[in-house]
Amino acid sequence: MMKRYKVVNKTRFCIFITLSFVLIFGLISLIFSKERAYSSVHEVKYFEVEVVEGDTLWTIVSRHITERDNMQKLIYDIKKFNGMDSSYIYPGDIIKIPTSYK
Numbered sequence: 001m002m003k004r005y006k007v008v009n010k011t012r013f014c015i016f017i018t019l020s021f022v023l024i025f026g027l028i029s030l031i032f033s034k035e036r037a038y039s040s041v042h043e044v045k046y047f048e049v050e051v052v053e054g055d056t057l058w059t060i061v062s063r064h065i066t067e068r069d070n071m072q073k074l075i076y077d078i079k080k081f082n083g084m085d086s087s088y089i090y091p092g093d094i095i096k097i098p099t100s101y102k
Contacts, residue, residue, distance in 0.1 A: 051093040
């Protein structure tokens, strides 16, 4: 013989069924979603330049950019990319320049 169940509280039962369907539908749509989350973290490619006597950030950057680029913005970006607080560089230092500036 099959055991029969009796619904004691119709309101709770309806809420349970509704939430179950919403949860199942949400999981199914999440699994089959065409939109994929992509990481915003990306690897920036760069090349290294060794500082020699008499070099400044201005002269190093001027060797590696085109005329249409904004020199001050590029120097700011390169300082930020290298974690530099000031524009002082010394012979033997290695400056990383993103390849997008070459």
